Amino acid sequence: MAADFLKQHGIDLQHELSKVQFGEQGAAELDVIASSSVNLQQSAVPLELIPSLKEVRESPAEPCTDHSKQGRDLLQVGSSQAPIEPGGTLHAIASSRIQHNDGGAVLQAIHTIEGVILSSKGSKTLWDIKISAGRIISVVPHDPLARIQRLPPETLNVWGQVIAPSLCHPHVHLDKCFLLSESKYSDLAILIGDVSEAIALTAEAKARFEEDDLMRRGRWLITESVAAGVTCMRAFVEVDMDVRFKCLDAGLRLKEEFKHCCLIQLCVFAQEPILSKGRNCPEGMKLLEEALAREGVDVVGTSPYAEDNDDLMRANIDWAIFTALKYAKHLDLHLDDNFDPQKKLMIQHVVEVAKARSWPDGKTIVLGHCTGLTLFKAEEWYSLRTSIGELPVFFIGLPTSDLYRASRDPNNNRLTPGGTLQIPEMIKKYNINGAIGVDNVGNAFTMQGNCDPLSIASMGVGVYHSRTRADTELLYECISTRAKAAIGLPCDKAPMAEGSDADLVIMGIGEKNDTRSSGRSRRSIQDIICDPPNDRRTIYKGHLIRL
Secondary structure, three states: OHHHHHHHOOOOHHHHHHHHHHHHHHHHHHHHHHHHHHOHHHOOOOHHHOHHHHHHHHOOOOOOOOHHHOOOOEEEOOOOOOOOOOOOOEOOOOOOEEEEOOOOOEEEEOOEEEEEEEOOOOOOOOEEEEEEOOEEEEEEEOOHHHHHHOOOOOEEEOOOOEEEEOEEEEEEEOOOOOHHHOHHHOOOOOOOOOHHHHHHHHHHHHOOOOHHHHHHHHHHHHHHHHHHOEEEEEEEEEOOOOOOOHHHHHHHHHHHHOOOOOEEEEEEEEOOOOOOOOOOOOHHHHHHHHHHOOOOOOEEEEOHHHOOOHHHHHHHHHHHHHHHHHOOOEEEEEEOOOOOOOOOOOHHHHHHHHHHOOOOOOOOEEEEEOHHHHHOOHHHHHHHHHHHOOOOEEEEEOHHHHHHOOOEOOOOOOEOOOOOOOHHHHHHHHOOOEEEOOEOOOEOOEOOOOOOHHHHHHHHHHHOOOOOHHHHHHHHHHOOHHHHHHOOOOOOOOOOOOOOEOOEEEEOOOOOOOOOOOOOOOOOHHHHHHOOOOOEEEEEOOEEEEO
C-alpha cells in the first residue's frame, strides 16, 4: 500500500493530510488524541496530566443498588465504562449521569463541549462551550494545550464539527404521519394523486385509527425528528366527530413520554369544516372546546378554507380567534390554500379581527400554507406588512406539501399553477415573520420526504434561489430560531452566546462505525444546508440525547 511505503520512509500520510485541513497545531492535537484513544500506555502525554482517562481505565464500576430507579430515574454510570473513540463522539467520560425515559431515549448531562465550529463565528476558529443548568455559561476559543492537560468529566469532544441552535418543527401532523408505511392501511393506495383523493383516503384511514398505531407512528416521527436535531415541535392532532379524542389522547401520552428530549406543543386541530352543514356542526365545535380545556393542550387550529363559502370562512376565523383568547392559547390556521385569483383571501380578515379583539402579547398567530399569497404583487406585500403592524403574525411555508399538491385540470392535460410561500423573500424584502416546516410525512397529502427539517432547507436552496452564504444561513434560521419564535418559544437574541439555551445540534464527521459516513466534514452552515450530513448529535437542556 502507498501509505505503508510512505510510512517506511518516515512520512505519516494521515498527519500530513491533517496539517492541510487543520494546520500544524490541529494536526498535533489530533495525533495526541489518536494515540491516547488507541493505547493509553503509548500516549506521548504523561498519565498524570490526564487523570480523567486514567480514572476511566482503572476505577471500578459503581453499581446501582436502588433497583426501583433502574430504567426511568437517574442512574450512576460506573467510571470503568470503556471510553468511546474521540474525533466526533463522547470522549472519556467519568462519573457521568444518565437518565432514561419511557420514550427509549438516554440523556447524558454535558458540561463542556470542546473544539467546535460555531455556526455564527466562521470556520477558522474552534471554540469551547461550558453548560450549566441547561444554559450556556461560557464560550471561549479552544486551547489545544489546555485540553491535553485535562479532560473534565462530562465533556463532549467533537473536534472540528459545527454546532448550531437545535431544529424545530413549526408545523407537523402527528396523527397522520407514515400512513403509507403502516401495513394496517396498505389497501389505501394512491391511484390519482390529487387533493380530493388525499382527503378521501385520509378520512378512511382516520376511521381505523386506534391507540396502538397512533402511538407507534407518533413515536416514529418524534424519534426520527429528535435524531435529526429537533428539540421542539408544534404537532397537530385532529379532533372531530370521526376520531373524537383518539388523536389527542395519543398526543398527550407522547408529549409526556418524550418530555425529557423534546418540547411538544399540541395543536387541537379541526381539519374538517366546523360551520358548514355536516356531522361536525355544531358538535365539532363542542368537542374542540372540550379538548382545549384539557391540560397539555397549547394551540387551537382550524382550516377556514374547508368551509363552504366566504361567510362561513370568516365565521370560522372569528370563532377560532375568540376561542384562542378564551382559553389563552396560540392560534394556528391553515389559510388561503388555493391558487385561484378570483377567490377572496382571508388573511386581511384574520388581521382585522385579531386587532379588534386586542390580541395579547405572548401568544402567536401562525398561518400555514397561504399559497394564495404567492399571487401577490410587491405593493400588496407592503400593504399587508403595514396592516399586520405589531401583531405577532408568522407565516409557515410548507414546500414539500405545497409543491406536491399541485393538481391537474379536468382534462388532466397540465398542472394548475402551484407554488409555496417565498419565506426568505418575505423576511428580507418585506420584513414579514416566517419559517419553514415539514407538514405531512408519508401520507396521501405528502408522500415524499421525511422528518428532517434540514432536508426542507436543502430543497429551499433551489425553491427559493438561496445561493449566497447569507441566504443559506437564513434558511437555517427558518428551521431553527425563527421556527421557534413562530410557535411562541422565547428566543435568545444572540443564540450560542453566554446565557442562551443549551438546545443544540452538532453536525459534521460521522462516527467510526457509521457506514453512512465517509468521514468528510462540513465546516459551515452553508455546507450543511447544501449537503446535510447524516451524523448529528442532539443536545436538549444541556443533555446529549441518545436514541
